[in-house]
Amino acid sequence: MKVLIIDDEKGVLKMYSEYLKGGGIEALQATDGQAGIKIAREQKPDVIFLDIIMPRYNGFDVLKDIKADPELKQIPVFLLTNLPAESSGDKVKSLGAAGYLVKAQYEPKMILDIVKSAATYKENPNPQSEPIK
Amino acid sequence: MRNRTEKIVEIATWVVIIIVIFGVRFLPVKLLDNDSVYILIGGIASFALLYYLVIYKYFARPRRIYLKIIADVVLIGVLIHLLKDYGQYFFALYFLPIAAAALELEFINALLIATIASLFVVFEIFLSSQSLLPERNQYFSGVWQIIIILFITIFCRMLAIQIRQERSAKEESILKQKSLELEAERQKEFLSLTSHQLYTPLSIIRGFVSMLNDGTLGKLTSKQKDAVSEIHTNSVRMVDLVNELLSVSRIQAGTFTLDKKFSRINDIVQGSVDSLCKSKQNNNIKIKVEKGDLSPINIDPNKIRQVMLNLLDNAIKYTKTDVTIRTSAAKDGQVVEIIDQGVGIDQADFEKLFQPFFRGKNILELDNKGTGLGLYISRIIIEKHGGQIWAKNNPDGQGATFSFKIPAM
Numbered sequence: 001m002k003v004l005i006i007d008d009e010k011g012v013l014k015m016y017s018e019y020l021k022g023g024g025i026e027a028l029q030a031t032d033g034q035a036g037i038k039i040a041r042e043q044k045p046d047v048i049f050l051d052i053i054m055p056r057y058n059g060f061d062v063l064k065d066i067k068a069d070p071e072l073k074q075i076p077v078f079l080l081t082n083l084p085a086e087s088s089g090d091k092v093k094s095l096g097a098a099g100y101l102v103k104a105q106y107e108p109k110m111i112l113d114i115v116k117s118a119a120t121y122k123e124n125p126n127p128q129s130e131p132i133k
Numbered sequence: 134m135r136n137r138t139e140k141i142v143e144i145a146t147w148v149v150i151i152i153v154i155f156g157v158r159f160l161p162v163k164l165l166d167n168d169s170v171y172i173l174i175g176g177i178a179s180f181a182l183l184y185y186l187v188i189y190k191y192f193a194r195p196r197r198i199y200l201k202i203i204a205d206v207v208l209i210g211v212l213i214h215l216l217k218d219y220g221q222y223f224f225a226l227y228f229l230p231i232a233a234a235a236l237e238l239e240f241i242n243a244l245l246i247a248t249i250a251s252l253f254v255v256f257e258i259f260l261s262s263q264s265l266l267p268e269r270n271q272y273f274s275g276v277w278q279i280i281i282i283l284f285i286t287i288f289c290r291m292l293a294i295q296i297r298q299e300r301s302a303k304e305e306s307i308l309k310q311k312s313l314e315l316e317a318e319r320q321k322e323f324l325s326l327t328s329h330q331l332y333t334p335l336s337i338i339r340g341f342v343s344m345l346n347d348g349t350l351g352k353l354t355s356k357q358k359d360a361v362s363e364i365h366t367n368s369v370r371m372v373d374l375v376n377e378l379l380s381v382s383r384i385q386a387g388t389f390t391l392d393k394k395f396s397r398i399n400d401i402v403q404g405s406v407d408s409l410c411k412s413k414q415n416n417n418i419k420i421k422v423e424k425g426d427l428s429p430i431n432i433d434p435n436k437i438r439q440v441m442l443n444l445l446d447n448a449i450k451y452t453k454t455d456v457t458i459r460t461s462a463a464k465d466g467q468v469v470e471i472i473d474q475g476v477g478i479d480q481a482d483f484e485k486l487f488q489p490f491f492r493g494k495n496i497l498e499l500d501n502k503g504t505g506l507g508l509y510i511s512r513i514i515i516e517k518h519g520g521q522i523w524a525k526n527n528p529d530g531q532g533a534t535f536s537f538k539i540p541a542m
Binding site: 009011012015016018019022053081082083084085086089090102103104105106107108109 | 435
């Protein structure tokens with residue numbers, strides 16, 4: 001199983017990738033939106049985790065481009081950000097995101113659980129939001 | 134902008150008056166003697182000079198408007214009196230104030246004024262047809278017409294002013310509303326960015342510490358494990374604290390809103406219990422759930438879940454006893470009760486329980502287990518749903534019950 005994490009914060013990339021690798025999952029990393037789209041097209045990951053605030057090409061634009069691409073639109077995209085759900089939760093849901101996760105409330109272990117459950121999501125891709133504590 | 138419109142309207146009014154006068158002037162000579170026309174033109178010119186050089190210059194806007202109305206009324210009265218013998222031509226003057234209104238006001242308001250004025254004309258025609266008006270050649274004929282026209286003029290002018298004032302008040306209130314919305318939007322953005330900036334370092338600290346704590350990054354000595362476990366617990370507390378402080382900031386900034394959808398309270402209760410049971414420190418405490426038969430209800434599920442977690446967390450942290458959750462349907466809503474077996478609540482504390490930073494003790498004796506904001510935020514969330522939240526000691530003297538009720542509609 002392949003997971004792509006798009007985040008400009010290297011500490012975040014390192015942290016989640018390390019944990020996912022330990023859980024037997026291949027973690028691909030991209031530090032900006034353009035690189036993220038490129039890797040997604042080449043590698044076709046099973047799940048994408050996407051940050052919102054990134055320089056030049058923000059998470060909303062990346063999400064729009066993923067959902068507009070016929071080859072990528074089936075991949076569940078979870079927004080993994082530190083912006084509170086109140087500010088952008090509805091917007092990303094309308095753009096077709098699979099969920100909205102606030103990083104500070106999701107430890108790497110919980111992200112691994114979500115990756116595992118995303119296999120089920122692929123069979124039934126109804127947008128659902130992870131509850132925010 | 135307003136002064137400019139006012140001037141344009143005035144000029145247009147005068148143009149109409151002059152056109153009418155010249156219209157009358159070029160009628161067959163026998164209908165009108167030249168003297169009347171010169172008097173009229175002289176009168177209008179004097180009035181224009183008086184208005185623009187004296188009234189307009191020396192009087193403040195509200196007083197000017199009234200002086201202008203009086204001057205208009207006098208002028209139009211004089212015009213009609215002088216022209217009263219020349220049949221329907223001077224009828225144009227009837228509609229000068231209406232024309233002014235039409236030029237100045239929105240279409241629908243001008244139409245309203247014109248309709249009202251027309252009703253007066255219809256009324257005059259009706260009175261005339263019933264022979265209720267004095268004979269044309271009588272002295273009173275002119276007076277009668279002047280009275281009607283003055284009345285129409287005053288009425289239309291007053292109406293126009295009232296409508297204009299209402300419109301300007303409405304514009305002001307829209308402007309005020311817009312500036313409030315802008316301010317709220319700014320506050321919201323500020324809070325979003327603040328939480329982002331606070332959460333970013335916290336999320337990395339919490340994430341890596343959780344990995345150290347669960348051994349993902351290698352084995353730790355017993356002492357290291359204790360230290361890391363403390364760091365982890367406190368990083369989670371820090372995230373919760375930031376979360377609650379942001380909620381309070383949103384409440385105070387007035388940007389705390391609900392995202393309602395039809396949801397099942399029983400599912401929310403079960404979800405909260407499951408997520409609490411997952412965390413290690415609550416392993417020894419049993420949570421029993423007694424679910425009533427409840428239909429979906431229009432609520433913000435994430436916020437109600439936050440209330441559930443706050444109340445449950447509270448019950449577990451402070452009482453360290455088993456907890457029972459009971460859901461039931463009431464006559465006018467749905468009720469959730471969280472029943473603990475702790476020491477109960479002091480009578481004096483009931484009122485202060487749901488206030489911010491209340492923890493049953495004075496500030497120097499805080500026991501540092503929570504942020505002191507959970508019950509306050511819970512109260513705000515429930516009240517935003519139009520519901521109630523309360524606490525009472527259990528009748529058997531063992532522990533307390535925290536309950537909330539959400540109305541069905």
